[in-house]
Amino acid sequence: MASVNGALLDLKRLDQLAGEDTFVHRLDPRAKVLATLVFIVCVVSFGRYQVSALIPFFIFPVCLIAAGRLPAGYLAAKVALVAPFAIAVGICNPFFDRTVLAHLGPLEITGGWLSFASIVVRTALTVTAALTLTAVTGFASICRALVRLGMPKTFAMQLLFLYRYLFVLAEEGGRASRARELRSFGRKGRGMASYASLLGHLLLRTWQRAERMHMAMLARGYTGTFPAAQGGRFGAREILFVLFWSTLCITMRLYNGAELLGTLVTGYLP
Amino acid sequence: MHMADALLSPTVGAAMWAVSAGGVAVGSARLCRERDDRLAPLMGVLGGFLFAAQMINFSIPGTGSSGHLTGGLLLAILLGPSAAFLTVASVLMIQAFFFADGGLLALGCNIFNLGMIPALLVYPLCYRRLIGSAPGRRREVAVTMFSALLAMQLGALCVVLETAASGISALPLDKFLLLMQPIHLAIGLVEGAVTLAVVSFLRKARPELLTRGNTPGGVSGRVVLVSLLACALLVAGGLSRFASVKPDGLEWSVAKVAGATALSEHRTGLGAFMANLQHTTARYPDYQVAPAAVPPQAPAAAPAAAQANPAGKGSALPGIVGTVVTIMLVSGAALLLRRSNRGAVVPEA
Numbered sequence: 001m002a003s004v005n006g007a008l009l010d011l012k013r014l015d016q017l018a019g020e021d022t023f024v025h026r027l028d029p030r031a032k033v034l035a036t037l038v039f040i041v042c043v044v045s046f047g048r049y050q051v052s053a054l055i056p057f058f059i060f061p062v063c064l065i066a067a068g069r070l071p072a073g074y075l076a077a078k079v080a081l082v083a084p085f086a087i088a089v090g091i092c093n094p095f096f097d098r099t100v101l102a103h104l105g106p107l108e109i110t111g112g113w114l115s116f117a118s119i120v121v122r123t124a125l126t127v128t129a130a131l132t133l134t135a136v137t138g139f140a141s142i143c144r145a146l147v148r149l150g151m152p153k154t155f156a157m158q159l160l161f162l163y164r165y166l167f168v169l170a171e172e173g174g175r176a177s178r179a180r181e182l183r184s185f186g187r188k189g190r191g192m193a194s195y196a197s198l199l200g201h202l203l204l205r206t207w208q209r210a211e212r213m214h215m216a217m218l219a220r221g222y223t224g225t226f227p228a229a230q231g232g233r234f235g236a237r238e239i240l241f242v243l244f245w246s247t248l249c250i251t252m253r254l255y256n257g258a259e260l261l262g263t264l265v266t267g268y269l270p
Numbered sequence: 271m272h273m274a275d276a277l278l279s280p281t282v283g284a285a286m287w288a289v290s291a292g293g294v295a296v297g298s299a300r301l302c303r304e305r306d307d308r309l310a311p312l313m314g315v316l317g318g319f320l321f322a323a324q325m326i327n328f329s330i331p332g333t334g335s336s337g338h339l340t341g342g343l344l345l346a347i348l349l350g351p352s353a354a355f356l357t358v359a360s361v362l363m364i365q366a367f368f369f370a371d372g373g374l375l376a377l378g379c380n381i382f383n384l385g386m387i388p389a390l391l392v393y394p395l396c397y398r399r400l401i402g403s404a405p406g407r408r409r410e411v412a413v414t415m416f417s418a419l420l421a422m423q424l425g426a427l428c429v430v431l432e433t434a435a436s437g438i439s440a441l442p443l444d445k446f447l448l449l450m451q452p453i454h455l456a457i458g459l460v461e462g463a464v465t466l467a468v469v470s471f472l473r474k475a476r477p478e479l480l481t482r483g484n485t486p487g488g489v490s491g492r493v494v495l496v497s498l499l500a501c502a503l504l505v506a507g508g509l510s511r512f513a514s515v516k517p518d519g520l521e522w523s524v525a526k527v528a529g530a531t532a533l534s535e536h537r538t539g540l541g542a543f544m545a546n547l548q549h550t551t552a553r554y555p556d557y558q559v560a561p562a563a564v565p566p567q568a569p570a571a572a573p574a575a576a577q578a579n580p581a582g583k584g585s586a587l588p589g590i591v592g593t594v595v596t597i598m599l600v601s602g603a604a605l606l607l608r609r610s611n612r613g614a615v616v617p618e619a
Contacts, residue, residue: 126274
């Protein structure tokens with residue numbers, strides 16, 4: 001996250017995507033949350049040398065992205081931002097695990113490279129699924145879905161409060177950070193002392209702001225809970241959606257679709 | 271220190287989800303009982319503060335690298351343990367949903383490592399015990415630094431344990447430990463210094479803010495904490511049998527009982543049909559990896575491979591061809607969906 005403002009803009013954009021109106025957006029958030037969870041559990045439950053069996057799973061995020069009319073390039077860029085972490089952890093595998101597990105003509109493929117590829121593909125899958133879920137649902141709806149699935153109300157309140165204040169505070173933080181950069185030439189003035197007092201002042205401003213906000217909310221009749229929005233219905237569509245994706249994910253978990261296809265194709269090749 | 275889904279097995283992910291969900295439930299219940307009306311918006315803004323603070327990097331003197339605050343201990347000092355824990359958990363959740371900074375399945379692990387350890391374990395059991403009622407300057411410095419270091423080291427240790435227990439990364443446990451702990455020693459030092467600096471700044475600027483977190487937690491809180499600790503230890507201990515490069519219990523016992531090759535025969539229905547199909551069409555039937563050919567440093571490889579890759583152990587070719595065909599199919603589906611979608615929607619004026 002290079003700049004505070006850039007990250008903030010990002011946050012807004014992802015949530016704005018949730019304002020679209022497609023079939024996927026109209027589904028009850030609970031259905032989407034459940035389907036995504038089944039998907040993620042299926043993906044991460046593969047053995048560490050599986051690569052080809054993971055590929056068919058791309059059908060889930062790809063379908064949601066296409067049906068939800070999300071900008072695929074933008075999401076891909078966000079996934080690429082997270083990729084270095086997975087690569088950093090997985091890149092050691094080829095050095096520690098040199099067992100030859102497969103051959104491609106004269107090429108020997110070691111277990112380390114297989115598991116490395118597996119980690120990268122899994123990261124791409126799970127990260128895409130999480131971002132897609134946010135982009136087709138919106139954060140407030142996800143919170144509401146989680147409450148109806150059993151999350152404590154207090155925690156949901158905390159999430160909604162945090163989400164409301166995030167933009168205000170991130171702007172404040174961005175201003176402070178920019179001011180510090182303008183005042184410091186090169187590396188001078190970016191040390192620990194200035195950082196700590198920057199944080200302290202940010203905290204003080206935040207605190208005062210919270211008190212003002214709370215008084216304003218009380219003045220407008222806040223009683224300790226946010227008014228509940230219209231309750232979505234978990235209807236036939238939602239049941240169908242969850243059933244379809246769970247069945248598909250579990251089937252793809254049990255049978256290696258890519259390899260079956262590949263065997264079919266190579267079987268007919270001369 | 272955020273973990274990713276790709277490094278976790280569902281067992282570990284679900285176990286840590288359960289532990290963290292329990293923490294969230296207990297924390298919420300305790301906050302509900304306190305019924306401090308002003309706490310809710312305060313937690314909200316402090317979460318926002320933490321979020322903003324994490325985005326501003328500071329330079330670590332001497333190394334040329336930079337880091338950012340994690341803030342669990344700082345929030346615990348300001349808000350008290352359960353409010354701080356919920357706040358950190360909510361920040362982690364937003365990071366998971368919007369930045370994929372730590373995945374959804376890994377959320378349980380991250381909440382435990384970054385929230386529960388500093389706010390619910392280190393703060394009440396270490397910081398509050400040691401700091402006393404009216405600490406002098408030297409004592410405050412020592413206790414804060416020690417607590418921050420302890421929280422960071424425990425968090426890093428848990429990351430290593432959770433990764434090792436999942437068994438996805440081939441990194442040996444000892445090497446991973448040697449990588450993680452010293453790095454987080456440095457980060458913990460900075461974290462402690464920043465926490466200390468912010469707390470002293472507040473003590474000078476607005477001392478009344480610091481009184482909130484120092485109210486005693488009560489006996490029930492201690493019982494809850496001890497049981498949480500026991501729960502965590504149980505999870506760590508129960509999973510520690512995975513924490514080696516040896517095959518896990520299931521794979522090991524399967525390999526012992528059936529032999530590595532017997533596993534690939536256990537298929538019925540479509541799988542058996544396809545296996546037969548492959549048997550008659552396979553190009554490279556001789557590339558079986560014999561268990562004896564496996565080098566001794568990777569004993570997990572043979573049984574794990576037998577289990578993970580029952581059909582395509584011979585050649586990678588069908589796998590790769592299938593992968594390419596699958597990708598083509600998936601992108602074809604996307605194109606079709608997108609086109610039909612475009613047709614259905616009235617173009618905007």
